[in-house]
Amino acid sequence: MKKILTLLLVSVLGGIITLSAYKLVFEKDSLFPVTSTTSKPVFFPTTNVSNTGVYNAATPDFTVAAENTVHAVVHVMNTTMMSAPMTLQDLFLGRSSQRPQVGTGSGVIISPDGYIITNNHVINGAQNISITLNDNKTYTAELIGSDEKTDIALLKIDADENLPYATFGDSDQVKVGEWVLAVGNPFNLTSTVTAGIISAKSRDLSGVNSQSFLQTDAAVNPGNSGGALVNTNGDLIGINTAISSQTGSYIGYSFAVPSNIARKVVEDIMEFGNVQNGILGVTGGSLNSKAAEQFEVNDTEGFYVSGVEENSGAEKAGIKSGDVIKKIDDIKISKFSDLSGYLSTKRPNDVVKVSLIRNGSEKTIPVTLTKMEIVDYLDMQLRNIPKKIKKEHNIENGVLVIKNENYALYSKLGIRPNYIITNINDQTINNVDDIAKVKQKYGDKISKISIINNNGQKESFIFR
Numbered sequence: 001m002k003k004i005l006t007l008l009l010v011s012v013l014g015g016i017i018t019l020s021a022y023k024l025v026f027e028k029d030s031l032f033p034v035t036s037t038t039s040k041p042v043f044f045p046t047t048n049v050s051n052t053g054v055y056n057a058a059t060p061d062f063t064v065a066a067e068n069t070v071h072a073v074v075h076v077m078n079t080t081m082m083s084a085p086m087t088l089q090d091l092f093l094g095r096s097s098q099r100p101q102v103g104t105g106s107g108v109i110i111s112p113d114g115y116i117i118t119n120n121h122v123i124n125g126a127q128n129i130s131i132t133l134n135d136n137k138t139y140t141a142e143l144i145g146s147d148e149k150t151d152i153a154l155l156k157i158d159a160d161e162n163l164p165y166a167t168f169g170d171s172d173q174v175k176v177g178e179w180v181l182a183v184g185n186p187f188n189l190t191s192t193v194t195a196g197i198i199s200a201k202s203r204d205l206s207g208v209n210s211q212s213f214l215q216t217d218a219a220v221n222p223g224n225s226g227g228a229l230v231n232t233n234g235d236l237i238g239i240n241t242a243i244s245s246q247t248g249s250y251i252g253y254s255f256a257v258p259s260n261i262a263r264k265v266v267e268d269i270m271e272f273g274n275v276q277n278g279i280l281g282v283t284g285g286s287l288n289s290k291a292a293e294q295f296e297v298n299d300t301e302g303f304y305v306s307g308v309e310e311n312s313g314a315e316k317a318g319i320k321s322g323d324v325i326k327k328i329d330d331i332k333i334s335k336f337s338d339l340s341g342y343l344s345t346k347r348p349n350d351v352v353k354v355s356l357i358r359n360g361s362e363k364t365i366p367v368t369l370t371k372m373e374i375v376d377y378l379d380m381q382l383r384n385i386p387k388k389i390k391k392e393h394n395i396e397n398g399v400l401v402i403k404n405e406n407y408a409l410y411s412k413l414g415i416r417p418n419y420i421i422t423n424i425n426d427q428t429i430n431n432v433d434d435i436a437k438v439k440q441k442y443g444d445k446i447s448k449i450s451i452i453n454n455n456g457q458k459e460s461f462i463f464r
Contacts, residue, residue: 060179060232061232062179062181062193062195062232064232064233064234065181065230065231065232065233065234066181066183066193066234067234068166068230068234069166069181069183069191069193069228069230069234069236070134070183070190070191070193071133071134071135071164071191072108072109072110072163072164072165072166072228073106073107073108073109073134073166073183073184073185073191073227073228074106074107074108074109074116074131074132074133074134074185075104075106075107075131075132075185075186076104076105076106076107076116076118076122076123076129076130076131076141076155076226077102077103077104077129077130077131077132078102078103078104078105078122078123078125078126078127078128078129078130079100079101079102079126079127079128079129079130080100080101080102080103080125080126080127081100081101081127103122103126104122104186104187104223105118105119105122105123105186105223105224105225105226105227106118106122106184106185106186106223106224106225106226106227106228106240107122107131107155107226107227108166108226108227108228108236108239109163109164109165109166110165110166110168110236110266111163111165112162112163112164112165113162113163114139114156114157114158114159114163115144115154115155115156115266115270116131116141116154116155116156116157117152117153117154117155117226117239117262117266118152118153118155118225118226118239119151119152119153119225119226119239119241119257120146120147120148120150120151120152120153121151121225122153122225122226123143123146123153123155124146124148124153126143128140129141129142129143129155131155131157132185133163134185134190134191136190137159139157139158139159140157141155141156141157142155142156142157143155144156144269144270145269145270145273145274146269147265147269147274147275149275150257150261150262150265150275150344151241151257152239152257152261152262152265152266154265154266154269154270166228166230166234166235166236167234167235167236168235168236168259168260168263169230169231169233169235169236169237169259170235170237170259170260171214171237171238171258171259171260171261172258172260172331172342172345174198174201174214174231174237174258175198176197176198176199176200176201177197177198178197178198178231179195179196179197179231179232180195180196180197180198180216180218180229180230180231180232180237180238181193181194181195181218181228181229181230181231181232182194182195182196182216182218182219182220182224182227182228182229182240182254182256183227183228183229183230184220184223184224184225184226184227184228184240185223185227186221186222186223186224186227187223192224194218194219194220195218196216196217196218196219197216197217197218198214198215198216199215199216199217199253200214200215201214201215201338202334202335202337202338202341203215203255203337204336204337205242205244205255211337211340211341212258212261212337212338212340212341212342212344213241213242213255213256213257213258214229214237214238214255214256214257214258215253215254215255216229216238216254216255216256217252217253217254218254219250219254220240220243220250220254221243221249221250222243222248222249224240225240225241225242226239226240226241227239227240228240229256235259236259237256237258237259238256238257238258238259238262239256239257239259239262240254240255240256241255241256241257242254242255243255258341260345261341261344261345263345264344264345264346264347268347276347276348276371277344277347277348277371277372278343278346278347278348278349278350278369278370278371279309279312279313279343279348279369279370279371279372280312280313280314280319280339280343280352280354280367280369281308281309281311281312281313281314281315281370282303282305282307282308282309282312282314282319282325283305283306283307283308283309283386283388284303284304284305284306284307285303285304285306285336286302286303286304286334286335286336287299287300287301287302287303287304287324288300291304295322297322297324297357298360299324299326299357301326301334301335302324302325302326302333302334302357303324303325303333303335303336303338303339304322304323304324305319305320305321305322305323305324305325305356306321306388307321307386307387307388308320308321308387308388309386309387309388310384310386310387311370312370313367313368313369313370314354314367316367316368317354317365317366317367317368318365319354319356319365319367320358322358323356323357323358324356324357324358325339325354325355325356326355326356326357326362327353327354327355328342328343328352328353328354328355329342329352329353343369346369347369348369348370348371349368349369350368350369351366351367351368351369352366352367352369353365353366353367354366354367373431373432374402374432375399375432375435375436375439377435377438377439378406378409378444378446379404379405379406379409380401380403380404380405380406380409380415381401381402381403381404382399382400382401382402382421382432382435383399383400383402383432384399384400384431384432385398385399385400385420386400393452393456395420395452397422397428397429397430398420398421398422398429398430398452399420399421399429399431399432399434399435400418400419400420401415401416401417401418401419401420401421402417402418403417404416404417404419413449413451413461414453415451416454418454419451419452419453419454420451420452421449421450421451422450422451422452422458423448423449423450423460424438424442424446424448424449424450425438425442425446425447425448425449426448446463447462447463448460448461448462448463449461449463
């Protein structure tokens with residue numbers, strides 16, 4: 001017993017000595033006071049802002065904008081009957097091979113009596129359109145009209161009461177860096193709100209300068225198409241339309257049709273039944289350093305006019321080849337999508353002030369916009385050939401194909417956009433007025449057509 005106690009005492013003493021030595025040797029340098037220091041870190045500002053000012057880092061209050069918008073955003077469901085492959089079971093039971101296909105998106109109520117704006121691609125081909133409000137009430141919607149070019153459609157529902165609605169803001173006044181909210185109803189789970197900023201304006205995703213989107217980093221996912229993009233006041237400044245993604249999900253870039261374009265489209269649909277496009281009548285391209293060197297001009301921003309269309313507002317106002325358009329009204333023109341985007345808010349006979357540079361001097365010229373003469377014939381859209389194209393390709397007559405939905409003419413003859421039709425049934429076609437005469441005389445029955453393809457080759461086809 002005595003040996004055990006002695007052994008225990010030695011062990012305790014050994015432990016105390018070992019622990020004390022560890023504290024003395026190994027932890028000596030880690031012990032320092034926290035109430036004082038021998039020197040202070042120096043912080044340098046990353047900007048030239050005076051350090052005497054007070055910095056306000058408060059985040060904007062989005063609650064009012066969200067409250068004003070969520071009840072105006074709806075869930076849009078379209079149903080289309082699609083033909084599926086016939087199965088043996090369908091054959092034996094005598095069932096149809098058609099199956100309903102459902103697509104969903106969002107929409108925005110823009111009037112208390114039930115007009116709703118959404119994307120054309122949300123309701124395209126729909127045989128039945130259903131609208132669910134934020135309070136879960138469901139209505140059947142009527143398609144009033146749509147425009148494929150701007151991807152805008154107008155719907156109407158009949159409700160028993162006045163509906164909450166969004167008011168249009170001025171998208172031309174939107175600034176890069178401005179806070180915005182994206183509001184959608186993608187999963188029919190009532191409206192969802194995300195926040196971000198305007199990343200850029202006048203974005204073109206087509207590659208042919210036919211679009212002018214607002215770009216934002218507010219999270220927008222599939223199902224948000226047709227929803228609202230609003231500013232911090234709750235004003236509608238855009239209709240969410242597309243995202244840029246390799247996965248199909250949001251990765252930081254989303255795009256909205258500016259409200260000024262969307263508003264003009266729906267007003268045209270309500271008043272005229274279709275979209276009225278006012279054109280300036282110029283051809284050319286955006287300037288940069290390379291283009292400025294090529295055209296021998298000093299400006300690297302703006303729209304360089306390389307040609308003026310015959311009988312257009314630009315020609316009548318005196319705009320010439322070599323002019324550089326810098327502004328239209330109060331809108332700065334840095335690239336073509338700035339120009340096309342602003343003109344998309346105008347109609348024929350509207351007057352715009354074109355500010356341009358000519359031979360180093362600034363000029364401001366009022367221009368009355370004209371109507372693009374387009375006719376529909378044989379499921380094609382045809383227009384007069386711009387004077388510049390006639391001159392460059394030595395073309396004397398014809399009309400330009402800008403759209404072809406005639407499967408036979410496309411697949412068998414290869415007629416596609418930018419082809420030129422010069423003759424129908426042995427009658428010379430000089431302009432769209434001649435197409436109207438042919439249409440009146442022959443209807444859809446044609447026996448011969450002559451064209452010029454994209455390679456400048458002339459071809460004729462006879463139908464038997």
